[in-house]
Amino acid sequence: MNTVEKTTSKGAADTVADSLSVAIHEHRLAPGTKLGEDEIGEIFSVSRTIVRSALQSLAHQQLVDIQRNKGAFVARPSLREAREVFEARELLEPRTARSAAMHATPEDVDLLNLHIREEHDALAAADRGKALRLSGQFHIDIARIADQTTIAAFIEALIARSSLIIALYWRRQAALCESVAHHDLVSAIATGDGDRAEELMRSHLVDLHSALDLRDAPETAGSLRDVLQL
Amino acid sequence: MNTVEKTTSKGAADTVADSLSVAIHEHRLAPGTKLGEDEIGEIFSVSRTIVRSALQSLAHQQLVDIQRNKGAFVARPSLREAREVFEARELLEPRTARSAAMHATPEDVDLLNLHIREEHDALAAADRGKALRLSGQFHIDIARIADQTTIAAFIEALIARSSLIIALYWRRQAALCESVAHHDLVSAIATGDGDRAEELMRSHLVDLHSALDLRDAPETAGSLRDVLQL
DNA sequence: GCACGCATCATTGTATACAATCATGTCGGC
DNA sequence: GCCGACATGATTGTATACAATGATGCGTGC
Structure with a gap:
C-alpha cells in the first residue's frame, strides 16, 4: 500500500x-x-x-x-532551484493529470477522495505539517494513476523539493492549500475529462508558484535568517 | 570539466x-x-x-x-520501462533543445562541436561503445547548455537508462548513430534557431525510438536469453 | 584588547570483523 | 534414477574499530 x-x-x-x-x-x-x-x-x-x-x-x-x-x-534550495522545480512541475504535471484522467479506475478515484479527506482532517486538527505532506502525496497519487512510473518518479522528487521550497519561501501565511483545487481535480479525473484535468492542474500549480516569494531574496542570507528563526 | x-x-x-x-x-x-x-x-x-x-x-x-x-x-529495463523512458525523453528533450538554442554561447557551441568530433573519431576507430557513450553525452551537454539544472538531471538519468535499453533492444545492426542528426542540431543551436532545434531533436528521438524493437518481446525471457548470449 | 596559532575534541570517512541469508552440491530415501 | 533434505560455502547485511579531517577554545604574542 x-x-x-x-x-x-x-x-x-x-x-x-x-x-x-x-x-x-x-x-x-x-x-x-x-x-x-x-x-x-x-x-x-x-x-x-x-x-x-x-x-x-x-x-x-x-x-x-x-x-x-x-x-x-x-537541503536549502536556492531561488534558482526553486524556480526550476516549479517550472519542471508545470511542464510535467498537467500532462500527467490528463493521462490520469484517461486511466483512472473507480478505485483510483476512491483513493484520491480518501486522501483528500485525510488532508482535510489534518487541516481541521491544525496539523499544518501533515496537511502539507498529504497535499504533496495527492500529486504523487495522480502521477501513479497516470501509469507512467518513470515520470511519476520525477514528479515525486520534485514534490519532495517543493516541500523544502515552501518551507523557505512561502509567503501567504494563512489560507494555504486550498484543497478545493484538489477536489475539482478529482472530479475532472473521475469523469475522465482530460482537458479539464490538465487545465486545473496547470492553474493549481501556477497558484502555488505565485504564492511563493521567489523574487529577489538574497541567496546567501539564508544561513543568517535560519539562525534567527531558531 | x-x-x-x-x-x-x-x-x-x-x-x-x-x-x-x-x-x-x-x-x-x-x-x-x-x-x-x-x-x-x-x-x-x-x-x-x-x-x-x-x-x-x-x-x-x-x-x-x-x-x-x-x-x-x-539493470535490465523491461519493455514497459523502455517505452516510458523514450516517451519521457520525447517530452523533455525537444523543449530543452529549444532552450539550449536560446542560451547557447559560442563556447557552448565549440564544446558541442568538440564532442561531435570525438564521437566521430571513436566511430572511425571502430570503438562502438565509446561512440555510443559520447552520443549520449551530447544530449546531456545540450541539457546543460539549456541552463535548467533540474531537468538536465532528469535527462541525464533517462540517457543512462537509454544506454541499457539500446543494449537490450537495438534492432538496426549497422548504420547506427547517424551523427549527422547531431551535426544539424548544433547548427540550429549555433544560429539560435529554437524552433528548428526543437523539431530536430524531436525527430532525432523518434528515429532512435523507432530503431528499437519494443514491440512484443517476452518480458521474462530476458534471463534465458542473457544466459545464452554469455 | 585583539589576532593569530596551536592543541584538543567531535564528527565524518574508511576498513574490517561478525552475523545472516541464499546458493550449491552431496547424501539418503523412494 | 530421480527427488528432496541437509550441510557447506560464498555473498551480502550490519556493527564496530580505527584513521582523517574539520571545528572549537585556549593561550601566547603583539
Whole structure:
C-alpha cells in the first residue's frame, strides 16, 4: 500500500530514510538542520552504517545536502532551484493529470477522495505539517494513476523539493492549500475529462508558484535568517 | 570539466561509480551482469564499504538493480520501462533543445562541436561503445547548455537508462548513430534557431525510438536469453 | 584588547570483523 | 534414477574499530 511492500523486506535504511523524509515533508525538520550520524543512529537504534545509507539516499533526491567531512544537512534550495522545480512541475504535471484522467479506475478515484479527506482532517486538527505532506502525496497519487512510473518518479522528487521550497519561501501565511483545487481535480479525473484535468492542474500549480516569494531574496542570507528563526 | 570537480575531493565511491557507469554506457558491462562487491573492491583496491556506496548510487539512478541478499546486477529495463523512458525523453528533450538554442554561447557551441568530433573519431576507430557513450553525452551537454539544472538531471538519468535499453533492444545492426542528426542540431543551436532545434531533436528521438524493437518481446525471457548470449 | 596559532575534541570517512541469508552440491530415501 | 533434505560455502547485511579531517577554545604574542 505504501511505496515499498513489506513482503520484500524493506531494509532498515529505508525505514530511517522514510522517517526522515516524512519529517522533512511535514516541516518538522527545517532546511539547514544538521543531521548528525550518531544522533540519528541513536534515535533509531541502528548503526551509522544504516544512517549513512539512508542519508545518501535522501541526498540523491536532493532532500539533504551532504558536505564532505562536514556532515548532512536538510537541503536549502536556492531561488534558482526553486524556480526550476516549479517550472519542471508545470511542464510535467498537467500532462500527467490528463493521462490520469484517461486511466483512472473507480478505485483510483476512491483513493484520491480518501486522501483528500485525510488532508482535510489534518487541516481541521491544525496539523499544518501533515496537511502539507498529504497535499504533496495527492500529486504523487495522480502521477501513479497516470501509469507512467518513470515520470511519476520525477514528479515525486520534485514534490519532495517543493516541500523544502515552501518551507523557505512561502509567503501567504494563512489560507494555504486550498484543497478545493484538489477536489475539482478529482472530479475532472473521475469523469475522465482530460482537458479539464490538465487545465486545473496547470492553474493549481501556477497558484502555488505565485504564492511563493521567489523574487529577489538574497541567496546567501539564508544561513543568517535560519539562525534567527531558531 | 567532468561532472564533479576534482577540487571538491570527489570521494572514492564516486570514482568507482563513475567507472562502472562509463563501462555500462560503453556496453562493456552487459545488462544482467552480476556486480559482486568483493570483486569490484579488489579491482579498485577499495573496501566493500566504498563499493557498496557506489552501487547504491548507481541503483538510485536505476543503472543497477540491487536485490536484497542477492547482490547488484546491471539493470535490465523491461519493455514497459523502455517505452516510458523514450516517451519521457520525447517530452523533455525537444523543449530543452529549444532552450539550449536560446542560451547557447559560442563556447557552448565549440564544446558541442568538440564532442561531435570525438564521437566521430571513436566511430572511425571502430570503438562502438565509446561512440555510443559520447552520443549520449551530447544530449546531456545540450541539457546543460539549456541552463535548467533540474531537468538536465532528469535527462541525464533517462540517457543512462537509454544506454541499457539500446543494449537490450537495438534492432538496426549497422548504420547506427547517424551523427549527422547531431551535426544539424548544433547548427540550429549555433544560429539560435529554437524552433528548428526543437523539431530536430524531436525527430532525432523518434528515429532512435523507432530503431528499437519494443514491440512484443517476452518480458521474462530476458534471463534465458542473457544466459545464452554469455 | 585583539589576532593569530596551536592543541584538543567531535564528527565524518574508511576498513574490517561478525552475523545472516541464499546458493550449491552431496547424501539418503523412494 | 530421480527427488528432496541437509550441510557447506560464498555473498551480502550490519556493527564496530580505527584513521582523517574539520571545528572549537585556549593561550601566547603583539
